[in-house]
Amino acid sequence: MTLPVLVDCDTGIDDAFALSYLACRPEVHVTGIVSSAGNVDVHAVHRNNLALAELLRTDAPVSRGAEGPLIQELMTAADTHGPGGLGHAALPPSGRIEDPRSGAQLWVDAARQQPGELVGLVLGPHTNLALALEIEPELPRLLKRLHIMGGAINHRGNTGPTSEWNIAVDPEAAQRVLAAFSAAPRRPVLGPLEATETLRFEQAELERARQLAERSGHPVAAILADGLRWYFEFHEADGLGWMAHVHDPIVAIHALTGQFASTYPLAVDVELAGTLTRGQTVGDVLGRWGRPPNVEVLTAVQPHAALEHLIGTLETAWV
Numbered sequence: 001m002t003l004p005v006l007v008d009c010d011t012g013i014d015d016a017f018a019l020s021y022l023a024c025r026p027e028v029h030v031t032g033i034v035s036s037a038g039n040v041d042v043h044a045v046h047r048n049n050l051a052l053a054e055l056l057r058t059d060a061p062v063s064r065g066a067e068g069p070l071i072q073e074l075m076t077a078a079d080t081h082g083p084g085g086l087g088h089a090a091l092p093p094s095g096r097i098e099d100p101r102s103g104a105q106l107w108v109d110a111a112r113q114q115p116g117e118l119v120g121l122v123l124g125p126h127t128n129l130a131l132a133l134e135i136e137p138e139l140p141r142l143l144k145r146l147h148i149m150g151g152a153i154n155h156r157g158n159t160g161p162t163s164e165w166n167i168a169v170d171p172e173a174a175q176r177v178l179a180a181f182s183a184a185p186r187r188p189v190l191g192p193l194e195a196t197e198t199l200r201f202e203q204a205e206l207e208r209a210r211q212l213a214e215r216s217g218h219p220v221a222a223i224l225a226d227g228l229r230w231y232f233e234f235h236e237a238d239g240l241g242w243m244a245h246v247h248d249p250i251v252a253i254h255a256l257t258g259q260f261a262s263t264y265p266l267a268v269d270v271e272l273a274g275t276l277t278r279g280q281t282v283g284d285v286l287g288r289w290g291r292p293p294n295v296e297v298l299t300a301v302q303p304h305a306a307l308e309h310l311i312g313t314l315e316t317a318w319v
């Protein structure tokens with residue numbers, strides 16, 4: 001019995017690692033990939049997702065999401081992920097045909113097809129999930145569970161001083177998603193920066209990714225290795241040293257295994273009006289709002305074991 005998973009991502013180097021991990025896990029069936037604008041524009045994200053879906057041999061339909069956020073102008077991060085979204089990687093031409101449905105419609109159809117069974121993963125901005133909720137308000141009850149990479153609760157941001165990228169790109173969408181899923185049978189799992197940044201790729205992991213590409217000859221291994229090299233160069237230029245925070249995979253790993261991290265319940269909302277703090281995910285740790293918890297926040301990550309599980313999965317599948 002495989003677990004159906006829909007991945008909404010702004011591919012992106014770390015998104016590509018998460019997609020590869022899921023495609024290499026025998027217990028997973030990726031039933032849909034939604035291309036969301038974020039790291040790069042939606043057309044570049046979609047090109048990346050189509051190519052990866054073909055090279056990873058997943059039969060998942062790949063749908064293009066909206067051009068940009070619900071309200072604000074789209075911002076992208078070519079410096080972080082490269083102009084094409086996958087760093088130094090050169091994508092081979094892809095014959096993969098896109099699914100003609102919108103990303104929002106793919107969310108709705110995938111959830112309706114397997115009520116109560118589909119696990120949703122949001123690894124980019126929440127724009128298309130928010131649009132899907134407009135089509136199908138029952139989505140929180142149709143999904144088995146939602147897992148999100150996003151936010152920073154008791155931690156600095158990586159986009160604004162207090163905001164994390166996936167939330168900062170479309171704060172209105174994130175706020176609507178958290179509000180709608182507050183009534184979900186199982187609280188969404190939110191993987192904030194303080195959890196995801198514990199997964200540090202160091203030189204050893206960069207070397208291991210390069211060796212995997214050489215030993216396996218797998219085209220996606222080459223893409224990941226070339227993408228990772230760009231990611232290291234960005235983190236070094238950003239003053240973080242020769243390393244990379246690879247955010248998305250731990251959310252996918254925990255969604256699948258329930259291992260390598262734990263969670264704690266918290267009431268979380270998104271700041272929309274703050275002049276300095278717009279896009280901040282605010283966690284009511286002391287219960288001042290009097291609201292019940294609406295998310296399970298990822299914490300106590302076991303970074304080395306998680307990294308070994310991630311890279312080991314790719315090596316087992318490709319070598």
Ligand code: RIB
Nearest residue numbers: 012014123124165166247
């Ligand atoms: O803040 C990190 C997140 O923003 C990751 O999902 C990365 O891919 C970017 O989308």
Ligand code: CA
Nearest residue numbers: 012015123124
């Ligand atoms: Ca992402």
